[in-house]
Amino acid sequence: MSLKIYNSLTNQKEEFEPMEKDLVKIYSCGQTIYDDMHVGNAKTYAAWDILNRYLSWKGYEVFHVMNITDVGHLTDDADRGEDKVEKAAREKHLEPMELVTEQVRKWYREMDELNMKRHNVIPRATGHMIEMIEAVKEIINNGFAYEENGSVYFDVEKFNEEHGYPKLGGRTLDHLETGAGGRVSEEELEEKRSPYDFALWIKADSSHIMKWPSPWSIGYPGWHLECSVMGIKYLGKKFDFHTGGVDHIFPHHPNERAQNIAIKDMDEEPINYWIHSEHITVEGEKMSKSKGNFYTVADLLNEFEPEVIRTFFASIHYRSQSDFSFRSLVESRKKLERFQNTLRNIEEREGGNDVDLEEDIPWIKDEFQKAMDNDLNTPLAMSKLLEFCNKVNKNLNNEKPILEEAKQTLVELLGVLGIDIKKEKKTKNIEAESHIDLLLEIREKLREKGEYELADHIRENLKKSGISVEDSEEGPTWYVS
Ligand code: AMP
């Protein structure tokens, strides 16, 4: 059975065929590291973690690169504006690289905690400046870029005539107003031959901190360039998968594709499958650092075990949008408990023989694979695994070896979804819950004494931490809002 996956290059589900037998190469666009990882970022990384784990489970060797963007990603994702890292560092009175060091450490810790398999290479843009400058020279030499006033721009109309642009998402140039995504300033219009053109190298003004000498100016690379360069460096001229959130369908990924082709002056497609994960939203709007409507992974990890968060991610199809709510995490916890209870039931059960489970083990492996082969349908895979748990729980009189095999199968298949079911349960939720109860008890005492201001202070602060308190005749109750 082979994997069918939705390719944004052709806008259809396609059967996956690796370029090299048994080896799969994946490049995933990673974190712009000026702020904490939020739930939306993590959901997208979990999708690629599952892709990696599933392909490994099917017997492929997987080589996975995920970059960290520490320079060149400008506010509004455009070609002019402030560098996101520089802006955040200035606000925190830190050196840009000091902020990056701190954020990278946090990011690694949280990715590990979320049980994301470590990528083979996690390159950072600032470590690849020489390669980026060389790539810009190649693009100019191959006739797809020009210099103007110290900045270098990609000639989109010329590229479009030969290779099609933006192509991803089924769009053509007529669908677009600009090539960089954001607004085009007057200054850029004076330099760009066409508003479709996007920057490869940008001349820095005097206030810019992160800048490097180049043949064109002291400046810095365009955001799109780094991924092309690091992808080629670690995966080669051609590779299998390039992944990112749907916000990358335009402009980031078409610009990357154009650069990859132009750097190597190729006639073929450099990447076979462009895969995009839908957004996590908050009240219908994309969760994003710049909008400020985000929940960080750190916040969630304070409240929920990592396995609950991974169960939540696996319950959403990577191409479905999902509105974030604490309720859905509570539901995910219940689902996880059903898996955990099944394991416990097996462990505590003696031998005997009742209805045969022997056929159910190949059945679940088959159903799991069918669901996953159909564009990584993780919600369907999860529901089949829950069905399997029901079968096991009804047949606990089976011979011990078969029950043991059922247990191994459950652990193995949940592991493919990134859910480590055998991990010891942490007590932090129980501790947190007893602290909330204690605060409510103190609040009641304060109210009895007429100290309403202090009582309200407790309630408001709990609210800020996402805990809503409701008073009733039986006393106060709380829930995660
Ligand atoms: P950024 O740090 O903004 O460069 O984003 C890092 C990765 O997270 C990219 O692949 C984005 O497409 C993805 N991403 C950003 N916001 C969301 C969201 N709300 N839901 C899902 N993925 C997201």
Ligand code: ZN
């Ligand atoms: Zn990228």
